[in-house]
Amino acid sequence: MLGWRLLVSVILIPLLFGLFYLDQRAGTSAPYLYGLCCLIVFRGCWELTRLLTVRNLQPGYAIVSLLSLLICTLAWLPYFSDSDAGSAQESSLALMSVGFSISILLIFLKGAIRFQEPGQSMENMGAEILSVSYLGFLLAILAELRWVAGPETGYLALGSLIISAKMGDIGGYTFGRLWGKKKLVPRLSPGKTWVGGFGAIFGAAIGSLLWFQFTPALFNSLWTGSSWLWAILFGAIIGLVGLVGDLCESLIKRDVGKKDSAELLPGFGGLLDLLDSPLYAGPVAFVLWKLLPLITVVAATGN
Known part of the structure; x- marks a missing residue:
């Protein structure tokens, strides 16, 4: 199941970013x-x-x-x-x-x-x-x-949330399956463990660090990523909030006696199961982009 989840993530995320690329070229x-x-x-x-x-x-x-x-x-x-x-x-x-x-x-x-x-x-x-x-x-x-960081570079911000949230999901699932024992909230989500929770924060922080280190210049040649501290802080917060979002969606499902929101993808459940972390973390990411120096503008040099 772990391999299947990783494979589906590897397929879905590039498709999503391909759509973002087309949308970027279509205008603001x-x-x-x-x-x-x-x-x-x-x-x-x-x-x-x-x-x-x-x-x-x-x-x-x-x-x-x-x-x-x-x-x-x-x-x-x-x-x-x-x-x-x-x-x-x-x-x-x-x-x-x-x-x-x-x-x-x-x-x-x-x-x-x-x-x-x-x-x-x-x-x-x-x-x-x-x-x-x-x-x-x-x-x-x-x-x-x-649009939070400007119309030309907005997908840097949206991508940072998606990468952090999904890397948090992958990290949480991987750590939980490999080393998780003590349950985090057994009545609400029996599969969640404390180790998996730390894995979600760790995975999101690593995903955010890599995103801000290697992608800003792809969106704007005058942009570089922020310091590693701000990138890791952003990812860790998104990982934590995304984990809460996952638990909140579990609250809905458990209260109505269902395991998944639907049967859209084996191993993932429905669309709501895919979007629980990004939806919940979206407002927090918006605030963080307003407050934190997540990008640095490099001054253009003349000859």
């Missing part, structure tokens, strides 16, 4: 990334609403997917129309928040219109708000990393 509006986010919304909302259809929970797939798509689309509008990346991101974050607020209002309105008798409306509304928050708002924040 990132149309390919927007299309990918739309696919994630429709597939992810299907998995999540299907997971949550248990007990008294009956979230509506149509409203959850459409509202999640609304949040992502509103977040993208400034990038389709505004050439100033700085002001575009400010407008994007504002519109994203407005879209999330409107989504809550519409979910309440739907609940009020369909109310028949006590005992079910609040459960359904809570499940729908949770779904929109998870697959609409968090996904939109994750996508904002595309």
Whole structure:
């Protein structure tokens, strides 16, 4: 199983970065990334609403997917129309928040219109708000990393999160399988161990260090990576937060009595099982890119 997980990761990550390469060449509006986010919304909302259809929970797939798509689309509008990346991101974050607020209002309105008798409306509304928050708002924040460091070099930031989070997953799984004994949270995730948790942080830190050492110049010839200290700190934080994200997705699955969100890939589960760490770590990565000196601009020298 370990070999299979590594093989799938080796295949999926280059495919994802190939899409990023095409999107980089398509311009600052990132149309390919927007299309990918739309696919994630429709597939992810299907998995999540299907997971949550248990007990008294009956979230509506149509409203959850459409509202999640609304949040992502509103977040993208400034990038389709505004050439100033700085002001575009400010407008994007504002519109994203407005879209999330409107989504809550519409979910309440739907609940009020369909109310028949006590005992079910609040459960359904809570499940729908949770779904929109998870697959609409968090996904939109994750996508904002595309522009956090500027329109030309944004995939350096998005790539740093993906590499750190996925290397954390690989490190955690590898360390846990080889040396893990003491369970981390046995009731929530029986497979997680303390050694695996340290492996997740270690793997993410190594992935981040390598990413910031070797890739900045590929995005901008005047950029070099930050010092090893900041790169390792970024990766370690993402590894820790990604591990928490994995546990939080396990919380959803365990509470509804499921092992995987779906059967998309053997050994990985569904799309939500692949995205749990990046989705949860996205807002933290955005803040870290704003606070830490993760890149260095090399002054151009004249002749």
